[in-house]
Amino acid sequence: DIVMTQSPDSLSVSLGERATVSCKSSQSVLFTSNNKNYLAWYQQKSGQPPKLLIYWASTRESGVPDRFSGSGSETDFTLTVSSLQAEDVATYYCHQYYSSPPTFGQGTRLEI
Amino acid sequence: QVHMMQSGGGVVQPGRSLRLSCTASDFSLGVKSMEWVRQAPGKGLQWVATISSDGSRDYYADSVKGRFTISRDSSKNTLYLQMNNLRVEDTAVYYCARSDGGGQGYNDYWGQGTRVTVSS
Numbered sequence: 001d002i003v004m005t006q007s008p009d010s011l012s013v014s015l016g017e018r019a020t021v022s023c024k025s026s027q028s029v030l031f032t033s034n035n036k037n038y039l040a041w042y043q044q045k046s047g048q049p050p051k052l053l054i055y056w057a058s059t060r061e062s063g064v065p066d067r068f069s070g071s072g073s074e075t076d077f078t079l080t081v082s083s084l085q086a087e088d089v090a091t092y093y094c095h096q097y098y099s100s101p102p103t104f105g106q107g108t109r110l111e112i
Numbered sequence: 113q114v115h116m117m118q119s120g121g122g123v124v125q126p127g128r129s130l131r132l133s134c135t136a137s138d139f140s141l142g143v144k145s146m147e148w149v150r151q152a153p154g155k156g157l158q159w160v161a162t163i164s165s166d167g168s169r170d171y172y173a174d175s176v177k178g179r180f181t182i183s184r185d186s187s188k189n190t191l192y193l194q195m196n197n198l199r200v201e202d203t204a205v206y207y208c209a210r211s212d213g214g215g216q217g218y219n220d221y222w223g224q225g226t227r228v229t230v231s232s
Binding site: 038040042044049050051052055056061093095097100101102103104105106107 | 147156157158159162171173174207211212213214216217218219220221222223224225
């Protein structure tokens, strides 16, 4: 199984500042035949289901604010919130869908 | 707007069975793979099972293989998770989720979740 490790476990950032979450996979999730990284990011607010933010490592889901961006390739990925808003308080998860079983990172709690 | 309504959770004793349902609206289950993902209290997300878009293939986490069965009823546009021989460690909120970008892809739509508690 591919192990996904996020850092940090929790993060406190001031309003308007940048927040960065790291995700590392135990093996590459880059499919070379189509040059796509099989990596997604989700936001989960308390008591709610996860919400898809980013897929293919850097493609923003429709309706997601452009302050959210994803980057990285192969085994190292980053989710960046460029200017933190109060509504961004949540836990963020990375997810690899390169191989079965699909696996998630342990989550990063983002606070103000 | 895609919407998935879940039902069927509850409190059950170890060794008993439970069936979860997930009814989709505004899209056909036959178009995409569908999955169940669970979240134990205070914990992260764990993939449970996948059924392919044509319903011909299913995949399970090792922890539930042989006990859980994922299925769907196209006439009702409903996804199911039959859970047998439940264990205390199966206690979690269970989410149905649509999978895009491949057989087991990213999850673009999620149900609201249904809580399953296994306790004597």
